[in-house]
Amino acid sequence: MNRTLLLLGLLLLPVPLAADEGARHRSLLTQLTAARQRLVTPYIVIDTRDNRVLLRDSEHQIMRQAVAATGAARRFEGPKRYKHNWMFSTPKGRFQVLRKVKDPIWTRPEWDFVEAGEEIPVFAEDPRRFQRGILGSYAIYFLKDIMIHGTLYELNLGKSITHGCVRVEAQDLSYLYENVETGWPVYVF
Numbered sequence: 441m442n443r444t445l446l447l448l449g450l451l452l453l454p455v456p457l458a459a460d461e462g463a464r465h466r467s468l469l470t471q472l473t474a475a476r477q478r479l480v481t482p483y484i485v486i487d488t489r490d491n492r493v494l495l496r497d498s499e500h501q502i503m504r505q506a507v508a509a510t511g512a513a514r515r516f517e518g519p520k521r522y523k524h525n526w527m528f529s530t531p532k533g534r535f536q537v538l539r540k541v542k543d544p545i546w547t548r549p550e551w552d553f554v555e556a557g558e559e560i561p562v563f564a565e566d567p568r569r570f571q572r573g574i575l576g577s578y579a580i581y582f583l584k585d586i587m588i589h590g591t592l593y594e595l596n597l598g599k600s601i602t603h604g605c606v607r608v609e610a611q612d613l614s615y616l617y618e619n620v621e622t623g624w625p626v627y628v629f
Contacts (some may be wrong), residue, residue: 466629482594483625484537484588484616486510486606488530491598493588495606495616503619506612507597508588511604516551518618526551528603535582540617544579546571551582551603576610576618588616 466487482503485494488510495504509532548569554558561568576590591597591607608616 460465479625480522481621481624483627484582484620486530486588486626486628488600488628491600491613493606493616493620495619504612504615506608506616509596509599509601509607510593511602512600516555524550524554526603529603530602530606530628531583531586532628535628537620537624537626538581538583539622540620541579541581542617543572543577544575546574547575550584576613578613580616580620582628589613 478501479498482495482497483556485496486492486508487494491508491510493506494502496557497503505576510514511528513527513529515525515527517525546570550560558568574592575587578589578600582588586604586606588606588608590610590613594609
């Protein structure tokens with residue numbers, strides 16, 4: 441049987457390789473929890489298969505669980521003139537909370553203009569790129585352009601429908617914003 445090792449903090453876990461990547465990541469989380477290794481800080485777990493966000497304390501107890509919308513795992517190809525294609529999925533792996541933003545402004549990426557059938561603005565400072573209220577009241581970044589944020593369409597929570605970010609409802613987002621600190625681990629599987 442093929443095996444791989446996961447180094448998490450000071451804990452080295454043997455992990456059986458599984459055909460299903462989601463099963464492998466769930467196995468890692470189960471082993472981490474079973475090992476009862478005390479972490480220094482609480483941490484966030486984003487389950488992209490079941491579309492859930494969990495905030496766990498340093499002893500692995502669930503502090504908050506939220507239904508989420510995660511990446512659609514689909515490829516989008518723009519018109520040939522743009523020579524662009526994008527993969528809309530939530531990145532998997534271990535990250536950390538980079539920053540928290542109150543009243544975030546969404547900067548529309550090029551793919552949004554292409555999807556809407558609009559010309560891509562030439563200048564990065566073009567006012568058409570900036571929209572208030574789209575991301576909800578808060579954003580919690582764990583990558584440069586990927587974050588946990590609110591949604592205008594709570595009916596879509598529980599689905600793999602986003603362009604990569606993780607959307608949660610307003611009350612869960614407020615709780616996370618108030619209780620999560622920068623530097624805390626974020627595990628996405």
